[in-house]
Amino acid sequence: MTIRLDLPSMRALFPKAPEAVLKDFIDKQDSILGPAGINHTRNRLKFFFANIEHEVDGFTIKNLTENINYTAARMAAVWPNRFENADAVRAKYGTKSGWQKRAFDDIYGNRMGNRPGSDDGSRFIGRGGPQITGRDGYAKVGALAKLPLEDKPEIAAKYDNQAAVSAAFWTWKKMNAKADTGDFIGCVRLWNGGTNGLADRRARMAGNEAIINRLPGSPPTSTPGKDVIDAATEKERRAIAAGGGGCVVGGAAEGVKQTGVASESSLPKFVTYPLIATGVCIVLVAAVLIIKKRKDIFKNWY
Incomplete structure (x- = not known):
């Protein structure tokens, strides 16, 4: 079972939003939010809705479209x-x-x-809950949402497309992993390329916390699966593979020396030893980060 959205809770989260927008998220929580994993945990929902709320001021900006009429x-x-x-x-x-x-x-x-x-x-200005921007963004979100956004960018702002475009944007940016480890700043950086509006986003999430904590339901599995942990630790596991490679290269050079077999690929000591040390450090740091992230993932899986 997933975390369940209902109209009173959505209205509490977005007091001034058009009802059609709220109903879109409720009606599509199984067909769209569920497959994206957004409603699998409360932490994901907190990150998801706080950023959307900031981007479109609770779905109150006109036509859910960026206003370019600057002075x-x-x-x-x-x-x-x-x-x-x-x-x-x-x-x-x-x-x-x-x-x-x-x-x-x-x-x-x-x-x-x-x-x-x-x-x-x-x-291709900002539209919809996530405020998609740029032709590439519209193309990628459109492909995931199965909507022709590149040809018709204005439909990203339609009320009955908000669940689809928001979930597709979230999936495109791989934000489940950030929510699972509690990395809100990392999530914001993925969302807009920086930390614009960070204080407001945090304040909105804090205001939503009690509402989301009261929602019924639970994650579909009692503990996070291997796929969840792998997604959140992908960077660290790549670092271990790269660091281990450095150790192997250094070790191979030492092996050449010990066996007495000449090789053009053998490295001098002043290169080999720092290479091995760097590789070991990378592996150790990445391993510590994986342990920490695993702990955070289990803590946020509720």
């Missing part, structure tokens, strides 16, 4: 590395109607899969 001063404040002040913005894009669209096409052009010299920058 010149606002644009200069958001991109200080690009513009010294508001006058610099006006000098580059003018003040005629539609200047913001030209600015977004320029600023976001040739990034996130957007094509330079096109209207991709203003077309």
